[in-house]
Amino acid sequence: MTRLAPLLQSIAVPDDAARAVDQIYCVCRRRGSRRCYNGGFRIGVSAMKRFWSACVLMLLAAAAQGDVRQYKAGDLLIVEPWSQELPPGSPTAAVYFELRNRGLDDDTLTSVDTPIAAEAQLHQHINQDGMMKMQRVQGVTVPASGHAVFAPMAFHVMLLDLKLSSPLQAGQHFPVTLHFAKAGDFVVEVQVLKQAPAQEEATEHAH
Numbered sequence: 001m002t003r004l005a006p007l008l009q010s011i012a013v014p015d016d017a018a019r020a021v022d023q024i025y026c027v028c029r030r031r032g033s034r035r036c037y038n039g040g041f042r043i044g045v046s047a048m049k050r051f052w053s054a055c056v057l058m059l060l061a062a063a064a065q066g067d068v069r070q071y072k073a074g075d076l077l078i079v080e081p082w083s084q085e086l087p088p089g090s091p092t093a094a095v096y097f098e099l100r101n102r103g104l105d106d107d108t109l110t111s112v113d114t115p116i117a118a119e120a121q122l123h124q125h126i127n128q129d130g131m132m133k134m135q136r137v138q139g140v141t142v143p144a145s146g147h148a149v150f151a152p153m154a155f156h157v158m159l160l161d162l163k164l165s166s167p168l169q170a171g172q173h174f175p176v177t178l179h180f181a182k183a184g185d186f187v188v189e190v191q192v193l194k195q196a197p198a199q200e201e202a203t204e205h206a207h
Contacts, residue, residue, distance in 0.1 A: 069191070074183035075103025076142065080197065081176065081190045086167040093117070093168060095157040095176055095190050096150045101142040108139045108181040109148070114190075116174050118161035125153045134158075139181075152196060170194040 071078040081097040095114075101107060112120040122137050132153065140155055142148045150156050157176070168174075172192040179185050 069189075071186065071188045073178070073180065073186040074107075075105075076101055076107060076180065076183050076186075078178065078186065078188050081188045082193050082197065083168060083174075083190050084196065085170045085192055085194050088167050090167055091160070091162060093159045093162060094123075094152075095120075095159065096152065096196075097188070098150065099140075099142045099148045101144055101146055104144050105182065106144050107142050107183055109142065109178055110139045110181055111179045112157045112176060113179075114159060114174060114176045116163055117159035118163065119159075120176070121158045121160065122155070123158045124155050168192045 069080055071081075077100040079098040079100060081095060083093050083095050086093055095112070099109065109122065112122065114120055122140055123134050124137050124140075125132050125134050127133075137155075140148050140150075148155060170192055173189045174192075175187055176190050177185055177187050
């Protein structure tokens with residue numbers, strides 16, 4: 001990886017796009033013919049033109065890939081927080097997202113809270129004697145250079161005793177505060193959807 005990688009990570013460019021841009025940069029450096037100094041690197045002028053053109057195209061493509069919402073909390077990325085639309089009278093709701101750890105140390109999501117519910121608990125679905133059961137957990141570890149997925153039939157945040165005058169409907173959003181052992185507290189906006197995103201449906205089927 002080049003010195004460009006930390007810059008791409010700092011602005012939360014999706015991992016695939018960041019790796020691709022970084023690889024293009026390396027190729028451009030090797031193929032440059034006329035030499036000049038630019039940003040601390042000795043790079044060919046024509047190579048730099050190809051690199052920046054590729055950068056623009058790659059980042060535009062990444063932005064158009066699905067409007068993925070990401071929040072950066074230290075070494076952690078909180079990706080696509082969402083909840084499902086509820087029927088009238090529902091006393092509970094669930095929140096889902098993905099946690100990605102770009103650091104060298106594990107971190108732990110210890111608790112969650114939100115103004116729209118009296119209590120928020122961390123839950124996990126487990127297979128017990130051939131039956132799927134939901135149980136409360138005290139924390140969810142996000143391994144170093146790894147991830148933890150909150151999805152239907154997996155880890156999720158359960159919101160109890162909702163303080164709502166009307167049920168959650170698609171298009172609405174609400175704040176949730178995630179409390180991490182190392183990254184600290186971080187507020188995200190949870191988007192209410194009519195149905196699970198495609199990637200979450202795939203995760204649900206895999207469990």
